[in-house]
Amino acid sequence: xxxxxxxxxxxxxxxxxxxxxxxxxxxxxxxxxxxxxxxxxxxxxxxxxxxxxxxxxxxxxxxxxxxxxxxxxxxxxxxxxxxxxxxxxxxxxxxxxxxxxxxxxxxxxxxxxxxxxxxxxxxxxxxxxxxxxxxxxxxxxxxxxxxxxxxxxxxxxxxxxxxxxxxxxxxxxxxxxxxxxxxxxxxxxxxxxxxxxxxxxxxxxxxxxxxxxxxxxxxxxxxxxxxxxxxxxxxxxxxxxxxxxxxxxxxxxxxxxxxxx
Amino acid sequence: xxxxxxxxxxxxxxxxxxxxxxxxxxxxxxxxxxxxxxxxxxxxxxxxxxxxxxxxxxxxxxxxxxxxxxxxxxxxxxxxxxxxxxxxxxxxxxxxxxxxxxxxxxxxxxxxxxxxxxxxxxxxxxxxxxxxxxxxxxxxxxxxxxxxxxxxxxxxxxxxxxxxxxxxxxxxxxxxxxxxxxxxxxxxxxxxxxxxxxxxxxxxxxxxxxxxxxxxxxxxxxxxx
Ligand SMILES: Nc1ncnc2c1ncn2[C@@H]1O[C@H](COP(=O)(O)OP(=O)(O)O)[C@@H](O)[C@H]1O
Ligand SMILES: [Mg+2]
Numbered sequence: 001x002x003x004x005x006x007x008x009x010x011x012x013x014x015x016x017x018x019x020x021x022x023x024x025x026x027x028x029x030x031x032x033x034x035x036x037x038x039x040x041x042x043x044x045x046x047x048x049x050x051x052x053x054x055x056x057x058x059x060x061x062x063x064x065x066x067x068x069x070x071x072x073x074x075x076x077x078x079x080x081x082x083x084x085x086x087x088x089x090x091x092x093x094x095x096x097x098x099x100x101x102x103x104x105x106x107x108x109x110x111x112x113x114x115x116x117x118x119x120x121x122x123x124x125x126x127x128x129x130x131x132x133x134x135x136x137x138x139x140x141x142x143x144x145x146x147x148x149x150x151x152x153x154x155x156x157x158x159x160x161x162x163x164x165x166x167x168x169x170x171x172x173x174x175x176x177x178x179x180x181x182x183x184x185x186x187x188x189x190x191x192x193x194x195x196x197x198x199x200x201x202x203x204x205x206x207x208x209x210x211x212x213x214x215x216x217x218x219x220x221x222x223x224x225x226x227x228x229x230x231x232x233x234x235x236x237x238x239x240x241x242x243x244x245x246x247x248x249x250x251x252x253x254x255x256x257x258x259x260x261x
Numbered sequence: 262x263x264x265x266x267x268x269x270x271x272x273x274x275x276x277x278x279x280x281x282x283x284x285x286x287x288x289x290x291x292x293x294x295x296x297x298x299x300x301x302x303x304x305x306x307x308x309x310x311x312x313x314x315x316x317x318x319x320x321x322x323x324x325x326x327x328x329x330x331x332x333x334x335x336x337x338x339x340x341x342x343x344x345x346x347x348x349x350x351x352x353x354x355x356x357x358x359x360x361x362x363x364x365x366x367x368x369x370x371x372x373x374x375x376x377x378x379x380x381x382x383x384x385x386x387x388x389x390x391x392x393x394x395x396x397x398x399x400x401x402x403x404x405x406x407x408x409x410x411x412x413x414x415x416x417x418x419x420x421x422x423x424x425x426x427x428x429x430x431x432x433x434x435x436x437x438x439x440x441x442x443x444x445x446x447x448x449x450x451x452x453x454x455x456x457x458x459x460x461x462x463x464x465x466x467x468x469x470x471x472x473x474x475x476x477x478x479x480x481x482x483x484x485x486x
Contacts, residue, residue, distance in 0.1 A: 050392060052392065079397075083394050086392055086393065086394040087394025089392075090393075091389075091392040093385060093392075095385050097383075097385035097386060097388065097389035098389070099386065099389070099390075099404055099408075100408065101407045101408050101411075110393070110395070110403060111393035111394060111395065114396075114399045114403065115393060115394040115395060156389075159393065160392075160393075
C-alpha cells in the first residue's frame with residue numbers, strides 16, 4: 001500500500017497560487033528527494049503533507065486513509081484527525097526547532113509520553129535507543145543549546161523517528177549547518193534510508209540525492225516538472241528547466257565522478 | 262514661605278503609632294496577594310482566549326482586556342462597591358469589592374504579559390510541537406509556557422509593583438490599607454507630613470526594590486540566552 005498519495009494538491013497564499021495541482025505517490029520504504037529553486041513551494045508541499053498548512057484543494061491519503069471530509073466544496077479537517085496524522089508523520093526542520101528548556105532525552109520523550117501515552121520508563125528506553133541510532137546516546141542529559149548544529153539536528157531526527165512514524169519529512173535539514181557538520185546529518189539520514197524508513201527530503205545536497213534517493217521530484221511553477229530515478233533525472237534531465245537548475249548547483253559533480261570511476 | 266521653612270519635623274508620633282501603619286501594610290499585602298491569586302489564572306485564561314483559533318473567544322478576550330485596561334481603577338473600585346451589589350443583589354464589603362475591581366483589572370494586564378510572552382516564542386517551537394502530534398493544550402503546557410514564563414518574570418514583577426500601588430486606591434471605600442491608615446493616623450496625630458513621608462519612603466523602598474530586582478533578572482536572562 002502507498003504510504004502517501006497526493007492528488008491534485010493546490011495551495012495559495014493570498015493571490016499567489018504556490019501549488020497548482022501536485023500528484024505524488026510515495027511507497028513504503030522509499031526515499032523521495034524534492035528539488036526546486038527557492039520559492040518553488042517545496043516547504044509548502046511538505047507542510048501540506050502533515051497539515052501545518054491547510055491545502056486549498058486536492059486530497060492527501062496517508063496509508064490508505066484520505067484526510068478530511070468533503071462538505072459542499074470545502075474540506076473539513078477535525079483537530080483529532082490532524083493530530084493523528086501529525087503523530088504518524090515525523091518532521092525535521094531546517095532550524096532544528098528543538099525544545100531548549102528540555103534535555104535531549106526530554107525532547108525525544110515528550111511525544112512518546114504525551115502522544116503515544118507511553119510510561120516514563122518505556123519512553124526513556126525508546127528515546128535512548130533512538131539517540132543511539134544517531135550516535136548521541138551520551139548526550140541524553142545535555143541541553144540542546146550546548147550541542148553543535150549537527151548534533152542538534154541529529155537529536156531532531158531521533159525525536160521524529162522515536163514516534164515510529166509511517167514517514168518522515170525533512171525540510172532542508174542541512175541548510176542551516178556549517179559545511180563541516182553537514183556530513184554527520186546526511187549519514188544519519190542515509191542510515192534511516194537503509195533501515196527502510198519512508199522519507200521525503202527537501203535538500204540541495206544533490207550528491208546525497210544521487211546516492212540515496214529512490215526517486216527525485218523537481219518542482220517548478222507549482223507543478224511536478226520532472227520526476228524519475230536519480231541516475232536518470234540528475235544525469236540526463238529531460239527538461240530545460242531541470243538542466244538549468246542542476247547547472248546552478250555548481251558543487252554537483254556526480255556525472256563526472258561517475259565517469260571517473 | 263517662612264512658616265514652611267520653619268516647620269519642625271517630628272516623627273515620634275509616627276513611631277509611637279507604627280502598629281497602625283503596620284496593620285495597614287498587612288492589609289495592603291493581603292489585598293495584593295488575593296488580587297494576584299485572581300489575576301494570574303484569569304490572565305492566563307484571557308491570554309489563551311486571545312490566542313485561540315475560535316473567533317468568539319478571541320473577541321471576548323480582546324473586549325475584556327480593552328475594557329478593563331481603559332477603565333480607571335478608582336472608578337472600578339467605586340462601581341464595584343456601590344453599583345455592582347445593587348445589580349447582583351448581594352452585599353459586598355470594601356475588601357471584596359476591591360478584590361473584584363483591582364483583581365479583574367490586573368487580570369487584563371497579566372493577560373497581555375502572558376500573551377506577549379507566548380507570542381515571543383518562535384513559531385518553530387509551536388510547529389515542532391504540532392508536528393509530533395501534541396494537542397494545543399499540551400503544546401502550551403509543556404513547550405510554550407515553560408519557556409515564556411522565564412522570559413516574562415521581569416515584566417510580571419513590574420506589573421506586580423503596579424498592582425501594589427493600585428491597592429492603595431481601595432482606601433476610598435474605607436478599606437484599611439496603608440494609605441487609608443496613614444490618613445487616619447495623620448488626623449489623630451496632626452502629623453500628616455511625617456506620616457506621609459514615612460509611607461512614601463516605605464513604598465519607595467518596596468516598589469524600587471521590586472523594579473530593580475526585575476531589571477536585574479532581565480539582564481541576567483538576556484545574558485543567559
Ligand atoms: N505563510 C506564508 N504566507 C505567505 N506566503 C507564503 C507563506 N509560506 C510560503 N509563502 C510563499 O510561497 C512561496 C513558496 O514558498 P516555500 O514553499 O517556502 O518555497 P521553498 O521551500 O521551495 O523555497 C514563496 O513565494 C513564499 O513567499
Ligand atoms: Mg523552503
